[in-house]
């Protein structure tokens with residue numbers, strides 16, 4: 001079989017999923033979501049970000065959320081950190097992993113983190129060094145890896161440059177992100193190949209927003225290359241406040257359903273995952289943005305109706 005036999009999913013729902021919500025989501029709800037995700041078997045959860053609360057108010061309760069989580073052994077809790085100020089604040093929360101996030105286009109870098117690509121690397125370098133001193137794993141995310149909302153198409157060379165710069169400062173893992181979901185399989189494979197020039201296959205992952213419905217196809221295209229790590233978001237939550245029109249990440253439920261059907265292990269209990277997605281969707285007052293969750297929830301309610309009373 002050419003596909004990997006197991007896949008690791010990082011659920012980014014509590015962070016990417018909720019950062020874009022306009023309505024306040026109490027810390028207690030975020031904490032409960034993390035608990036439900038770990039109960040469903042997620043081993044990696046992106047919990048929050050230590051960014052400026054003026055830029056992303058929804059993540060302003062970062063320390064409270066991190067402090068409220070009942071940690072389960074074997075689960076890795078990660079947080080986004082854009083600079084030393086964020087790292088210092090995050091440190092007290094004892095994350096297992098931090099994520100520095102750059103971009104493959106200058107325009108997106110400016111809009112998202114208010115600096116050029118070169119300046120972002122200068123900001124990340126001391127963060128990576130400090131994380132290493134504290135034994136904290138560092139993942140890097142490269143946004144707009146195939147298309148930028150401000151600059152248009154992004155060439156693989158843009159990804160390769162940032163991957164090289166991140167590698168040079170000691171970032172241990174390279175996440176390739178299609179922020180606005182415009183990627184299609186061949187383009188995504190080219191972006192991945194660019195990252196693979198500087199990172200080993202085991203140190204690369206995909207992060208696909210599903211704006212144009214391409215994320216599952218893109219995930220399959222990566223599996224075909226042997227890539228076995230992906231960021232996904234429960235109930236398809238997500239979006240970036242600085243990428244207008246971009247919708248959520250591919251739903252964790254849809255990816256798990258596909259992988260189960262392909263005989264690829266994830267360690268995730270789909271039914272409990274669907275319950276976690278329903279929990280947060282109920283809170284937000286909408287249906288889970290996942291085809292698999294919708295189908296299974298409908299089946300459940302039909303079965304409940306059919307049961308003799």
Ligand code: HMG
Nearest residue numbers: 050051052055082085086112113114141143144177179240
């Ligand atoms: P800046 O304004 O250039 O920063 O923002 P600054 O150093 O000039 O400081 C300005 C103010 O921000 C100061 O406060 C600092 O203390 C404060 P003031 O004196 O005005 O009261 N500040 C901070 N406060 C809290 N935590 C910090 C921090 N740093 C400075 N870490 C900055 C630069 C990076 C902070 C800002 O641009 C920012 O917070 N951006 C956040 C962007 C963001 O979170 N975007 C969404 C996440 S990325 C994403 O979703 C993409 C991803 O999913 C992959 C994909 O799909 O592409 C990962």
Ligand code: MG
Nearest residue numbers: 016177179240
């Ligand atoms: Mg994202």
